[in-house]
Amino acid sequence: MAASSASSSAADPAAALDALVAAKGPLASSAAAQRDDAIERFEANLEQARAEIQEANAAECARAEADGLSAPLLRRLRLDGRHYDGMLASLRALRALPDPIGGVFDESEQPSGITTARMRVPLGVICFIYESRPAVTADGAALCVKSGNAAILRGGKEALQSNLLIAAQMDRALKEAGLPAAVAMLPTADRAPLDAILADPRIDMVIPRGGPGLVRKVKETARCMVLAHLDGNCHVYVAASADLAMARRIAVNAKIGNPSTCNAAESLLVHEDAAAALLPPLAAELAAKGVVLRGCEATRALLGDAAEAAAEEDWGREYLDLVLSCKIVPDTAAAIAWINRYGSHHTDCIVSGDAAEQQRFCREVDSSSVLVNTSTRFADGYEYGLGAETGISTGKFHARGPVGLExxxxxKWVVRSAGAVRE
Structure with a gap:
């Protein structure tokens, strides 16, 4: 299969979209081995271009810091050795997964003599919009290629050069594998080309990853399905039956493992029977790591100056920083009600030693991921065995939670018979 002439840099968005529409059919019908070959070549190309990409990223980080970019966004922007290695590992894990398209499931023979089944197929053309993290360019491009979808990518202005260099390696890999140039990167931070693409009916799905303002704008503009979450106000609830040493480990990791990510804990709920034993040592440990606690009246009565007074807006806030709200609750029912009121339907955890209590929490908390005795930091496509993710969806249609290949x-339905006609 010959590669098309489209470029990885969509200088002309309308022309790039024309090329992607033309590429989606050949890509969808390509062999799984050919798409995996492209991802393997992509990884090799990124390793070869490591020095150039990291040099560009370091310059972008320096400019962003001088321009006053917030610490959480700076952490997302960096593509140092550890993060670069993680980007490559994600591609290897993705390549090892089974082909997600063409598989038939739910096959059943009907009384009429027909056999019905469903077949997995690509969506078509996906528009992927994200901020800061250049590694997302690699994940998004590879996920779309593996799943047989054409993709148009638009990253944040802070990482423009890094993103273009990464996308160029995918463009090269597709050509080397004999596939059409099915991935294009918008080479500008200008809003106008993006608005035109979002309004184009040939886009089958939009995935925005960024702040609430970006997500709202996309939902207002797009003419197709939008897969996204607005906030990641994740909770850790420590029940009275919890192992308190375990609870401390989980709460600390969930908060400080990477506070700038959407799966970091922003709120801590503690059963009133566990509060006196748990909170003073936990507050001291968190304070030593630079975390500011904002607590309810009961929390402050217990901790004194170790906790600031929480305002109403703290309970539903995504800090993306070393700040944690804390609420003491009378029972598990109150914790569930609190999470469903103030949470963002992203990821919530219970630390509990009671199986019935765990099951109730899992059934009644209305979130895309519910975790038992596990840090919220595991809410991630790579950790869930998806290879990588394009984002996390807190909606209830099409996909929910980390969005990977499936x-x-x-x-679509596939129906077979030996010449059946309906009476």
Whole structure:
């Protein structure tokens, strides 16, 4: 299969979209081995271009810091050795996964003599919009290629050069594998080309990863399905039955493992029977790591100056920083009600030693991921065995939670018979 002439840099968005529409059919019908070959070549190309990409990223980080970019966004922007290695590992894990398209499931023979089944197929053309993290360019491009989808990518202005260099390596890999140039990167931070693309009916799905303002704008503009979450106000609830040493480990990791990510804990709920034993040593440990606690009246009565007074807006806030709200609750029912009121339906955890209590929490908390005795930091496509993710969806349609390969496909009915006609 010959590669098309489209470029990885979509200098002309309308022309780039024309090329992607033309590429989606050949990509969807390509062999799984050919798409995996492209991802393997992509990884090799990124390793070869490591020095150039990291040099560009370091310059972008320096400019962003001088321009006053917030610490959480700076952490997302960096593509140092550890993060670069993680980006490559994600591609290897993704390549090892089974082909997500063409598989048939739910096959059943009907009384009429027909056999019905469903087949997984690509969505078509996906528009992927994100901020800061250049590694997302690699994940998004590879996920779309593996799932047989054409993709147009638009990263944040802070990482423009890094993103263009990464996308160029995918463009090169697709050509080397004999596939059409099915991934294009918008080479500008200008809003106008993006608005035109979002309004184009040939886009099948939009995935925005960024702040609430970006997500709201995309939802207002797009003419197709939008897969996204607005906030990641994740909770850790420590029940009275919890192992308190375990609870401390989980709460600390969930908060400080990487506070700038959407799966970091922003709120801590503690059963009143566990508060006196748990909170003073936990507050001291968090304070030593630079975390500011904002607590309810009961929390402050217990901790004194170790906790600031929480305002109403703190309970639903995504800090993305070393700040944690803390609420003491009378029972598990109150914790569940609190999470469903103030949470963002992203990821919530219970630390509990009671199986019935765990089950109730899992059934009644209305979130895309519910965790038992596990840090919220595991709410991630790579950790869930998806290879990588394009984002986390807190909606209830099409896909929910970390969106990997299956979330980038849909299903169509395939019906067979030996010449059946309906009476």
């Amino acid at each position: 979330g980038l496909t849909t299903a």
